[in-house]
Amino acid sequence: MSNTSYPFKENSNVMNVQGGEKKVMKKILTVALSTAMAFSMFASVAFGDTAVTPQQKFDALAAKGIFNGYPDGSAHLEKEMTRAEFAKVITKLLGLKEVTGTLSYKDKGYDAKNWAVPYIEAVTAAGIMQGQDNVKKIFNYNGKVTIQEMATVLTRALKLEIPANPNNNAADWAKGYVQAAIDKGLISKDANFKANASRSQLVEAAYAIDQATNITFTYKVVDPSNVEFTLSTGEVVKVKLDKPLEANKETEVKFKDAAGNEYTAKVTWVSTAATKxxxxxxxxxxxxxxxxxxxxxxxxxxxxxxxxxxxxxxxxxxxxxxxxxxxxxxxxxxxxxxxxxxxxxxxxxxxxxxxxxxxxxxxxxTPIDVAVPEVAQVTGLGTKAFKVKFSEPVKASTVNATSFRIDGNVIAASVKYVYPDTAIVTTSLAVGDHTLRVSGVQDYSGLQIVPVENKFTVAEDTAAPTVVSVKSNDLKEVTVEFNETIKSVSSAYANVSSNTATISKISDNKVTLTFANPLNYTENTLHLAGVTDYSDNSGNVDTTVTPTLDTVRPTVVSSNFYKDGANYYVELQFSKSLKASSATDSNNYVLKKSNGDVANVSSVDSNGHPVIKPAYTESTKTVKINLGSSLSSTETYTLTASGIADTAYVSNVLLPYTATLTPNTVQNGNISRVWADVASGKPNFIYLQFNKTLATTGNGSALDAAKYSVKLPNGNTYQITKDNNDIDLISTNTVRIAVTNVPSDASWNGEVFVNASYVADADGNYFNNGSYTVTGKLGSSQVTVTGDVYATSTSQVKVNFTAALSNVNLGDFKLTNGAVPTSYTLSGDKTTLTLNFESGTLQPNVSGVTLSITNPSTQDAYGNTIVATTKPVEDGIAPSATGVAWTKAGKIYTATITANENLTITDNASLDYINKLFTFSIDGTDAKVTKVAKGTETNQIVITAEAQNKGDIGNDAFVSIKLDGTKNSAVNAITDGKDNALNAFSYATTNNNIAAE
Structure with a gap:
């Protein structure tokens, strides 16, 4: 079939369908029909599908004015049809425009009065039918339609590809058309192609085409990036959008069915979700x-x-x-x-x-409390107490016995205040109706209640409280809800009397129990003794609870990197309470440089752990890490938090979280990226991405149109947009600005600079350290690789991008040797992509390997694709020891270490420090390492040590050597020459296996 796009016209009746779906009627208005649909339909009706009879199909077509019956009212499907009649059927069927004022043929009687002329001219203009004698220009409108003519019309209408070598006995002019129809199963290869087609055969063909031209579909927005279309044929087409839909905005979406036919739909993602x-x-x-x-x-x-x-x-x-x-x-x-x-x-x-x-x-x-508190509800709690609920929080100090009068009388009472708005008053009450008058109660603005009488009813209460529900919080806390307000509980335990509970809180009708020992994972029996209401009805209560374990890991909900005085700090806020011991454990935090090496700064040890113990604040669930004053302004660091546990009985542990720290922007906010949606050389929208969360209210609001301007190549400066409605916050640090205030004839060809003035971050700090204006150069929306591409192991390659990625397609990436990644991970800020390959894919020195990005579909959060490129893969793989050779001369022992790469000993570390990287042990006693030097081979180092043992060293004595890899990587003392520190190793042997020199 031809690779043709099929235009459709939407019916004007568009209906909303429940679930965010819409239904749109589609009608093919050109000769480019839905080929695959017509194939299947025609084949089924032509060769044995009896679900719909030919007469029923005729009736359906006649109702649409496509076919006409005979004067006697019958279809006469057995008869034959003239070419003029067939031209009318095709014109009506395909919705062709009737043509008048043109006479293309010279048949006798072929004139403006001939009823068939508009239809014959229509199919002629569409290229679907032509005359039988092109020389004499004879259409032969009264002639019959042969099977080969029918095949020709079907082939043209359905745009079938004509075979190069047709094999049939049709007329020469028809062979190709007939063969195409045969190949698609539309006609039998054994038919008499020159014979006339019956009306029944023509009805079958017309019905198949008519069905193919009336296709309906519904759509469902699965999520903003994915839409499912369901055709009336049952076919489901899933479409992943290059750019996510915007909520409640109609968007045109094109899609193709299995046969390659293209449809166009107007899709609206109806969302009730909040945006702000x-x-x-x-x-x-x-x-x-x-x-x-x-x-x-x-x-x-x-x-x-x-x-x-x-x-x-x-x-x-x-x-x-x-x-x-x-x-x-x-x-x-x-x-x-x-x-x-x-x-x-x-x-x-x-x-x-x-x-x-x-x-x-x-x-x-601005808080505005100008309303006096009121009594919202009064409830009798039997004959010995009542409960008052106020309309707002009130001060406890103003809620006392003198505040209440019953039936106009002062009462002797005790009052229990339950924050924020409830008072339980204990006093004797008679059964019946009463009035309550409250005075002196104040809210937190000092406004005092206006004394108003409130009626309530007291009834005798002789029943002890009963349980309504039981809920657990992990394995150590249970809340029991009763059918009435609880005054006290004597004691409680779970399962056995020894597992006692503390009555930690009674709030109205809810009692919270805290257990020193955990409950069982399965069902537990709770016994509460002396559960008493305010009528002094008391009873023991037994109930059951199956604990719901807290299985939710803590997460970092926000991170803040800032400078206070000379020191840099990172403050991490967590989603739940943490075990203080894990939150303040320095070993759970590691500071590294951007290349993955441990940061060599005074505020962390050789493992990257903070020297100063982190501080944890339970009330705000925050951890504050002091990183000292020696961070480099030219370096980018990462701080990884891991191993931090919550307070659940079975602790949930934080998944590793990495924050990227850039000291040179910690105080000065800036524009990190500027790009545009461009059409006809001019941008429709400009996107500005800042390096901090933006203020959206107040003087520093980023949603103020007056703050943005562009400087064009000719030097002219324009405000970008006229109206604040044309600015959208599309993420916490990115705005999209519609270009509506720049003259339409302005040239954008050249360097364009975008300015943002008086924009503040979420903390109210103006960008650019208070000088108010930050500038960014307008660039491509595409995301590029930045810096070098590094192999960090023989199965991992790390790639840095200019923007955070949100959708990674592994098929975009390939190494020189043809290897493709099997999985990937993204850094905390999603700008660093680590590609994982099969183990051993790369050699340790990564010689001559490149990473290719081809026809990429990987995107950032805004739908911008990464740029195709080829980059050499640099060596970021730490060398490893592969073997050891031992020698000795008296008490001088030597270990020659061979590595899988050439090694270098740095001059940046003291010899004493390098010697102390090794532990050389002889018969359980540490030897003194006296020298570390290059070996005779470039991939060798030689460690010499002097035994400190007193007396002789036996033949069975163990001799071992070990490298502290963490200390080595802290200063890159022994490396492969590309600053990749030699990995830790450990070897051991017995003394009798060491040859004497």
Whole structure:
């Protein structure tokens, strides 16, 4: 078949379908039909498919005006059809435009009054039918349609490829068309091609084509980068988009079916997920309400660590039922907000409702508490107590017995205050209706409740509390919910009386139990003794619980690299509480240079571990690491955290997390990358990626159109866009700006510079150290390899890119020897790609190996592909020892080490330091290493040591030598000449196996 694209016209009736699908009717308006569809349909109807009879097919076509019956109302499928009638059928079937005012043939009676002329001219203009005598220009419109003519029309209409060597007995002019129809199973090879075709055969062919021209499909947006189309034939086409869909924006998507036919659809990803914080408010000085513009993920939205408000600590974060609003409760022992004074809430790492993005945003707001507290609800707790719930958090110091009057009378009572808004008042009450009057209670702004009578009913309560539900938190904490407010619990244990519980909290009708010893993994029996309500109904309660283990690993939710005074610090905030011993263990943090070597700075030891013990703050779940003052401004470092455990009974351990640290930008923010979407030589959008999270509110907001300008090659400067609506924050550090304010005739041919002025980071610091303007040169949207490509082992190659990658295709990469990677990993900032190959793919010295990137589809987070290139693979593989040769002369022992690469001994380390890299042991006593030198071969080193043993050394005495690889890599003392430090090794033998010199 020909490789032709098929244009479709959308029906104007577009319907929304549940689940984000749309249904669009498609009608082929050109002769380029859906070939494969027609093949299968025609073949099935022509050779035995009896699901639909020829008469039924005729009726269906007649209803569309494609076929006409005889005057007697019958189809007469057994009869033959004239060429004029067939021309009309084809015109109607394919939706061709009837042609008038043209007479291409000279048949008798072929004039403007002839009903068939518009149809004959239409199929002639489309190249589907032609005259029987082209010399005399005779169409023969009253002639019959032969099978070979029918085959010819089908072949042309379906755009079948004509075989080069047809083998059939059709007329010479028809052989190729007939053979194409035979090869596709449309007609039998044994047919009499010159015989007339019956109306029934023509109906079958027309019905097959008509079915192929009416194709419907639905689509479903799986995620912003993947759409599934389901054709009415049942075929499902999965399309991965080069550029992710934007929420709630119609986008044109092209796709092809299995036969190669192309379709065009307008797709809209309907998303109710949030994109940002729409507002923050505080009508109470102890509660903050965060409103998102859509739904958010419950787990991240209710993580109090994802919100920062000065020094305030949050007790809880509660997501509304519609998942759009979070209410933050400030802890009781934390200072309240200041009324009518602007402050800033930092929202970090709250995931959107569809999980595709995270929201990190600073929002300025002003608490306004002008409403007096009110009694929201009064509940009788039997005849001995009642419960009052207030409309907002109130001060505990103002809630006391004198605050309450029952039926106008002062009462003798004791009051239990439950933060933030509940009071339980114990006093004697008669059965029946009562009125409560509350006075003196104040909220945190000092506003006092207005005394108003509230009615409530007291009923006799003679039943002991019963259990409603039991929930566990790991293996050591259980919350039991009762059907009423609980006054006290005498004791509790699990399974056996010796496994006692501490009654750690009673909050209204919930009792929290904490166990010193863990519960069983399977079902546990809980016994609570003396469970008493406020009517003094008491009973023992037995219930069961199967603990839900905490199996969630801690994660790093944010990292902050900053400088305070002379020292650099990294602060990591975690998603949950950590074991302090693991959080402050220096061995769980490693500082390295960008090439993977341990950083040689005074703040870390030879293993890269911080010398100063990290500090952990439980209230904010943060670890602060002091990296000293000696980091180089010309170097990029990585700090990897690993082995850090949470407080779960069965500890969950952090997966290795790596933060990239760039000292030269730790104070001065800058534009790290600028690129554009270009059409006809002019950009439609300009993208600016900064090296820090951007401010989106306040004076430093990155969403202000007036802050961006371009300087074109002719020296003219223009503001990029007119309207703030044309600026989108597409990630926490990247903005997309529509180019709407530059003259249409402006030339972009040459160097273009983009300026951003008065833009601040999320902490309110202006970029470029306060000089306000940062400039970036407009470059390609493509992502390039930066720096050298290194082999870090015989099965790993490391590649650095100019932007973070999000979609890696291993098929893009190949080594000189044809090897392709089997897997990959990305660094924490996703700019470093490590390709994993089969073991032993590379030689230790990586001589002559190159890495090729060909026809790449690997992309960054914005859909920009990496650039094809070929780069030599540099040697980043640490050499290894392959053997040892021993000699001795008296008490002087020598070990000659052979490596798999040539070795170099550096001049940068003292001889004493190099000697101390080795441990040379003789019969259990450390010998004194006196010399480390190159051997006679370039891949050898010789270590000489003097035995310190008293007396003779027996023949069975063990002799061993060991290299401390960590210390060696810290200063690259012994390397392969390319700064790859010799790996650790250890060899041993007995004294009698060492030859004397």
């Amino acid at each position: 914080v729409s507002s923050v408010s505080a009508a109470s000085l102890k509660q903050v309400v965060v409103k998102f513009d859509g739904t958010v993920d419950e787990a991240s939205a209710e993580n109090v660590n994802n919100y920062t408000l000065g020094t305030a600590a949050f007790e809880s974060a509660t997501l509304s039922d519609d998942k759009t609003t979070v209410t933050l409760l400030i802890a009781e022992n934390s200072s309240a907000l200041t009324n009518q004074k602007q402050t800033t809430l930092k929202v970090n790492n709250v995931k959107t409702g569809d999980g595709t993005k995270t929201i990190s945003q600073n929002v300025d707001f």
